[in-house]
Amino acid sequence: MAAGELRSSDRHEIDTAIRAAEQASRYEFSVFVGKADGAPREFATRLHAASVAPDRSVLILVDPRARVIEVVTGADVRRTLDDQSVELAVLQMRSSFAEGDLVVGLVRGIAQLAEHARAPQTRHAH
DSSP, X not given: OOGGGSOHHHHHHHHHHHHHHHXXXXXXXXXXXXXXXXXXXXXXHHHHHTSSOGGGEEEEEEETTTTEEXXXXXXXXXXXXXXXXXXXXXXXXXXXXXXXXXXXXXXXXHHHHHHHHSOOOOOOOO
């Protein structure tokens, strides 16, 4: 399913998940669904670098036809979101995609990434 094939309700659901993720984590999230221009990882990295604040952002690229998922995180994000957490989110998305549900997979993956990207709560001793 190319980006142009997403219904407006699907886009709205994904946008809502992105807004919730940004509020929860204080990082910027973006999603690209469609055919990667060239090698998927390199294309995702270029898209991420072109974002407003790449150090503070997460980009999810999904090329459904090629069955590719790429997640690119900025330097600031990597302080709280490690590779293992990203892999768990990718597995979650891949599972939903295998069941034919792109939107649910993205919504769940975005939420999982945001949860793991949250800065840990610190307690101040008095």
